[in-house]
Amino acid sequence: MSERSSTARRRGLAERLWYGYARLVVALRWFVIVGWAAAAAAAMILLPPLGTTADDLEALGADDASFAAEQRSVELFGFPLLSRVAMVQHDPAGMTTLAQAEAVLRGIAVNQDAYDTALLGAIPIPNAGGAFPGALEEDTAVVTFLFAEPTASFFEQTDVAKQFAEDQLTDAEDAYVGVTGSMPARAAQGRVVNAYVPVVELTTLLAVLTVVALTFRSLAAPAVTLVSVGAAVGVTMGVAGSVADALDFSVPADLRPLIVALLLGVVTDYCIFYLSGLRARLAEGHHRLEAARLATASFTPIVTVAGLTVAAGTASLVVAGSALFSGFGPGLAVTVLTGVVVAITLVPAILAVLGPRAFWPSDIRRALEREAGRQRSSALTSTVTHRASAVVVAALCIAGLGLAASQVRHMDLGLGFVQSLPAESEVARAAEAAGEGFAPGIVSPTELLVEGDGVGEDEEAVSRLGEALQAQPGVAGVLGPGDSAAADDLGVLVAESGDAVRYLVVLDTTPLEATAIDNLRGLRENLPDLTAEAGLDGVTTSLAGDTALADGIVKDTTDDLLRISVAALAVNLLMLVIFLRALVAPLYLLASSVLALGATLGITVMVFQGVLGHDDLTFYVPFAAAVLLLSLGSDYNIFAVGRVWQLARDRSLRDAMLAGVPQSTRAITAAGLALASSFGLLALVPLRPFRELGFVLAVGILIDVFVVRALLVPSLLTIVGTVSSWPSRQLRRRAPSADAAAEPWDADPGRESGRPRRAAPGGP
Missing domain, CATH: 3.30.70 (Alpha-Beta Plaits)
Structure with missing residues (x-):
């Protein structure tokens, strides 16, 4: 048996299975619609909502050594020195x-x-x-x-x-x-998020529906999307809540809008893909039920694999040591999986019921004719499918993305709870006033605990250490033993036993941000020399406070980078290999996504740390964005390259690209605009982390859609050629039938056996 006939037989079996699934969904369309309506209502009423926690520094995965120092201080003095x-x-x-x-x-x-x-x-x-x-x-x-x-x-x-x-x-x-202080700042953040979640959800929904309406020039298509998104949101919040209870994880309240934006975006994307397929089938003359079957059979495997890729990629966050990421990953994965299940069942069922009315008042045939005319005359498609010009396009894309990615080396991370708030917030105003009266670090000072036999009785050495601390870079002021009569009277700086003293160290920069963290790291490194020079031999020192905790969080997050990156890249590569049955193409596809991610982060650094003058980026933003953008990039890879792979079964690679690239690019562009709008509108929340998240995700999606998917990937596919499918020979076949070249959306199982395609008899 030849490899080609064996492959054809396997392909035929897979297509028949998917077509059988499509027949089942279309046949049970009314049961599916009613079932999802009931499920959404039941989930909202009976299931627990997705648990959120407005985590403080400890819950975010702060440095255990800093907390240990605080606890030890309380044990020695009977009274804490630090308050938040x-x-x-x-x-x-x-x-x-x-x-x-x-x-x-x-x-x-x-x-x-x-x-x-x-x-x-x-x-x-x-x-x-x-x-x-x-x-x-x-x-x-x-x-x-x-x-x-x-x-x-x-x-x-x-x-x-x-x-x-x-x-x-x-x-x-x-x-x-x-x-x-850090606690009032976190409380203020939580209240802002709670107040703006409905605004973000409504605005995002209006934005994605507008994109769908403009894409299909239809009023009914957005209604289909609205129903699908509504069911997905209703079910997801309940299902995710139940899973969270079962697995004992919670999602930070700050990131709940991101989960909603992701759900709205991916479900809208998949609706666009199904609507595109249905419109093409209807334009070919199929009855609405057969058109729904063929569109479902064609796109369900792509949507399923794409959704699983996004879910698996986001779930890779579970390998993180940080409590924030390890809890956030499962929440995202459950969200995406629920959205996929809704998309591959409810959307085809609705489309089977509506048929051409899903595009009202648009004329389907005229719309397809206009698109076909644009596709045939597309100079861009011709450019990226010609080897010489493809080399130039790929080189320019790689150079431009690489230049932007080079700015990532300037990235700094911090927390900046107070600084993330609107300037008119009481917490922000009070912090500014305190900084004017003392120094910016006064709202979250650092505690230095010094322990040693009789250390509190050596007043001169203790005083020398205080003076040395005052002279350290980044230190604005130090309150130590002998500096404040009130503090000495309260006994909060010298332990009653005389074996411990503590200092309140105020930094001259905003606490919890990158500069303060760097200054504290320098102070920690210098402490052994400072105590020795002060004459305090044999003592132990430890640092506590919000800046020390922030240092631990940033360090843990950076340490997580390798684990998260390896897991996310491995998952996305595996899904691409399985779907494409190739090793070469997945490598350069994933490399393109990584390059786009680097460029996105570099642009974000230039805008926020350069143009806007921020000290740093919020510590979790680059890593959450990295996992999402890598996974969503693989999602679009599967749709775009998957279409070429399907079409290359019956024609040369270049013909498959000429037929498939324009159509997949149009659908991906619409889906990308919807997803970019969904993420970009996170910036409506007047908190700096949300503006950073909204910017990085929106820019990342747009770069992926308009640079990587439209230019770089087709160019690389042209350059590498049929070797892309190695070790399979899928792209090495030729089938030059004119009919095949004219049917770019073909997925009709009947064609596999050579039977002519015909419109199925109609009837509900």
Whole structure:
């Protein structure tokens, strides 16, 4: 038996199986539609919603050593030095001596349980003359660190602090600005996200429906998409919630809009593919039911494999050590899988019911004739299918993408919770005021814990260490033993045993951002020399605080890069190899996606860190975007190259490209615009991470669609030629029938046995 006849037999069996599936879905169309409507309603009513958690630094996967240092500090002193909630008073014209004194006495009273409040303690720090070394102003501000029940959520802790401030700081002389810190910032982020999720969902839905309407010049096609997306969202939120409960994972609340955007985008993409196939079949003269069967048989394998590729790629995040990524991956995978199931069942069923009415009021035949005319006269298609010009196009694409990708080396990562908020936010205003009165790092200071026998009794050595810390790069001020009478009276800087001291180190840059993290790393490296030079031999040091935790998160995220990259690339490569039954093409297809990803991240760095002057990118944005863009790039690879592979069964590779590239490019362009709109509208959320995510994902999709899929991949396919299908010989066959060349959307099982295709008898 020849290889060709064996391959043809396997192909014929696969096509008959898919056609059988299509017949089943079309036959049960009303049951499918009613079933999905019932399933969506039941899921929203009976199943738990997708669990979200507005994770604090610890839940995001922060450095265990920093938390251990905080816990050790509390054990030694019986009282924490660090708080993530700060009450800010600031008057640039100057605060009265009485107002500053009242702030200090108020803190002491809180520690003595003199107020009816849930607060457990307070540490007031004024910038009165000499009270805080390194303060930028004098007698203008008081920052009071507040301590609430640590087991309470940061929403609850923030509310307790705000209520206390509103009850106590009622006079104009108090110069109350607001409550700030990492916990209030996270609470504010959560409230912003909750407020904008409906806006983003509605706007995104309108945008993708507009893309569908313009693509098909139809009002009915967007309605089909709307019904499909509605069912997918209704079912997914419930199914994902049940899976999350079963697997014990949760999705950060900050990223819920991304899951919704992904779901809207992929379901819309698959609707566009099915609608394109149905329109072509109807234009060929098939009855609506047979047209639905043929379109379903042709596109279901492509949609299924593409969806599985995206799901598997996003699920690869589970290999991450970071709690954020390992929980986020399964949530994305469940979302995509549910969307795929809806797409391959509900969409064909709806199209079988509507038939040509799915494109109302558009004239199908005229629309296809216009497209065919554009395809025949497409200079671009001719360019990328001619070897000499394809080499030039590929070289230009690679050079341009490579130049943009080179900017990735300048990428810095940080957290910047406060800085992500709108400038008018109370948390942001209070942080700015505190920074003006002291230094930017005051809202999240760093604690240095020094332990050693009798270290607290060597006042001169302890003082020398404080002076040395003050002189370190990036340090604005240090509050240590002997620097504050109020702090010394409270016993918060020298342990009662005398075997430990601690310093409050305030950085001169915004905490949690890249510059502060770099400065803290330098301080950590210098500590052994600093303690030795101060005369503190045999002591141990440890750093705690939000900047130290952010350092741990960024380090863990960077360490995850290798694991996530290997897993994502392996999964996407495997899916391409299985679908194309080749080794060569998947390699350069995946390499093209990686190059496009690098260019996207490079452009993002140039815009946000260069043009906009941001200190860094939010730590999770590049990695979440990388997994999504790689997976979605493979999704489009499967659709675009898969069409060429199908057409090359009956014609030469160049003929297959001339027939398939324009049509697949048009569908991919429409799908890409819908997906880019879906992701890009995340920027409506007035938080910096969402603007970064919206930008990087939208730009990445557009580069993928208009550069990689339209130019680079066809050019590479032309250059590499039939070797692309190695080790199979799929692209080496020739079948020069004119009929085959005229049927670019052919997937009719009847043609395999040589039977002429005919329109099936109609009838519901």
